[in-house]
Amino acid sequence: MMAAKPETIQASYVVRGGRREDCDELLRLIWELADHEGTLQKPTITNEILLEDAFGERPNLHFFVVELEDNGVSRKRMLMGFAAMNSFVTDIFDGRHSMLCGLYIDEGHRGNGLGRALMKAVCKTCLDLGVGSLDFDVKMNNQRARHFYSSLGVTNNTETKGWEYWTFHDTNMNKFSSEPECLNGVNTQL
Numbered sequence: 001m002m003a004a005k006p007e008t009i010q011a012s013y014v015v016r017g018g019r020r021e022d023c024d025e026l027l028r029l030i031w032e033l034a035d036h037e038g039t040l041q042k043p044t045i046t047n048e049i050l051l052e053d054a055f056g057e058r059p060n061l062h063f064f065v066v067e068l069e070d071n072g073v074s075r076k077r078m079l080m081g082f083a084a085m086n087s088f089v090t091d092i093f094d095g096r097h098s099m100l101c102g103l104y105i106d107e108g109h110r111g112n113g114l115g116r117a118l119m120k121a122v123c124k125t126c127l128d129l130g131v132g133s134l135d136f137d138v139k140m141n142n143q144r145a146r147h148f149y150s151s152l153g154v155t156n157n158t159e160t161k162g163w164e165y166w167t168f169h170d171t172n173m174n175k176f177s178s179e180p181e182c183l184n185g186v187n188t189q190l
Helices: 018-036 047-055 114-128 143-151 170-176
Strands: 010-019 060-070 077-086 089-091 095-104 133-135
Touching: 010 114, 018 047, 018 060, 018 077, 018 095, 047 060, 060 114, 077 114, 095 114, 095 170
Parallel strands: 095 133
Antiparallel strands: 010 060, 060 077, 077 095, 089 095
């Protein structure tokens, strides 16, 4: 008598827009992304901020998620990845552009085309919003991500335009904005 073959478990994924009820799982994935990147700065986003900014009256964040349907035993669905983008900002030179805030796939589910599927959802949303460009940053030592984005046709502006990426953090903004006016005759009325 032949032994029965082990059952092959086929993963089933759905890429969809994020929902309010995804917030706890999204926060888990955001923390996993921070750990994966090895950043010293940990996420400061909270469930309340996520609910307001992504699912409130005037959302500015769009989330797309990869949902894994369990193998049929518990039928529990779990999030295995996400992409997040801002709606858009208007630049005086370039018009509307959006910022990709994060893209992450759980390590055990990489290599299945999920990142590409999430990026397609992001790109389609950008185009629907009339956005002409999608900006984001990639750690210089993350060769896998750099290769991935390059394979999609993304331009590395550091190499082609020579622009640096700068950040004005809230601590320094507070310090700067509370300094007394330094120019004679300037009356700031805000």
